[in-house]
Amino acid sequence: MYDVIIVGAGPAGLSAAIQCRKWDMNVLVIDEFPKAGGRLLGQLHQEPNGEWWNGIEETKQLTETASKLNTEIRLGISVHHVEKIDDGFLVHTNHGDFASVRLLIATGAAESAAPVPGWTLPGVMSIGAAQVMTNVHRVRVGEKGIVIGINVLSAAIAREMQLAGVDLHSMVLPAMNPVTKDHAHPKKVMDKLSRIAHLAPSAFLRFGGKVAKANIARKLATQFYPRNGMKMWGMPIHLRKAVTQINGTDHVESVTMFDVTADGKLKKGTEKRVEVDFVCIAGGLYPLTELAAVAGCPFHYSEELGGHIPVHNEEMKTPIDGLFVAGNITGIESAKVARAQGKVAGLSIAREKLKGIADLEYKVLQAMNDVRKTRNEASIQFHPGIEEGRTKMEDVFRESKKTETAL
Structure with a gap:
């Protein structure tokens, strides 16, 4: 005993x-x-x-x-x-x-994973799995990847992967559905992102952290968020882009990305394919x-x-x-x-x-x-x-x- x-x-x-x-x-x-x-x-x-x-x-x-x-x-x-x-x-x-x-x-x-069509392909992993592979096992998870899901955890781990020499295209939102509605809404994500804004070299993000408590400020920040994203540690963070599909036959080959409105709705005619060989999904x-x-x-x-x-x-x-x-x-x-x-x-x-x-x-x-x-x-x-x-x-x-x- x-x-x-x-x-x-x-x-x-x-x-x-x-x-x-x-x-x-x-x-x-x-x-x-x-x-x-x-x-x-x-x-x-x-x-x-x-x-x-x-x-x-x-x-x-x-x-x-x-x-x-x-x-x-x-x-x-x-x-x-x-x-x-x-x-x-x-x-x-x-x-x-x-x-x-x-x-x-x-x-x-x-971890909670935000479901994205194609997420069962080899090369798709949770952001936490990528962290363990990178920092614990010293395994390179791929040549070029993208992070789907913008939150405190994914931003911190993305930085760790960068420090290990992993090439990340960007961080983007998941497409909105009943499961991802909070993770795909730019205003709500901006609120969460503000809690690490002090770590960012971007003046825009630092400013966002100071004013995030004001609802009107969040609305303005997401409405006028740059189309090409804002960079944190040199990596674009896109609050106005979302991935709708992970593509590939035997492994990850690309993702399908759309521009989204300030409310997270897809904009027709903005479809684009981004070539990557791994995807990290972050749902908190x-x-x-x-x-x-x-x-x-x-x-x-x-x-x-x-x-x-x-x-x-x-x-x-x-x-x-x-x-x-x-x-x-x-x-x-x-x-x-x-x-x-x-x-x-x-x-x-x-x-x-x-x-x-x-x-x-x-x-x-x-x-x-x-x-x-x-x-x-x-x-x-x-x-x-x-x-x-x-x-x-x-x-x-x-x-x-x-x-x-x-x-």
């Missing part, structure tokens, strides 16, 4: 494990990937202050610290069920069952919450946090005794925020076991402050209203505990 099992060896899971081991807890970390680090492994970008964020190096530091603390980490193990038992949890995996008094779920997030991220659901955790839908989120408080506790969550399962944010949340979760778990240690009480409060500071200083925000979403979640958690007490 472990003191705690942590599912997910990303920044949140590893950070939590380190804190638990510092307080001499019996910890098991499980991850289905053959390497620890999660989405950290593919990350490489330059911060506004000029410093580089290297996910592989960050992972190395976390794993080395965990190793020095004799943390048990088992990789290549998939968790397929979590069962609440009288004295804790039973975690079912493809390598047998593991029992624990407490459970931390730090499973992160997964959503929290990976299945294990929290089977564990019996209640959920709350939060647009600000990126979807249906396990109910939890700032200490990373859920209404289920002994169940904790941390990282992107609690809302889509940066790896730095996930790491800071993991520290909170680890300290909260240690405090729950050891009880009454003043130093731990102080450390939990300090770690929560660090999360807020890290969030406020984040160079990239995936969703607007993060703070509002977090405040609402605290209210939902308190209400769930009131209901539980009443019952």
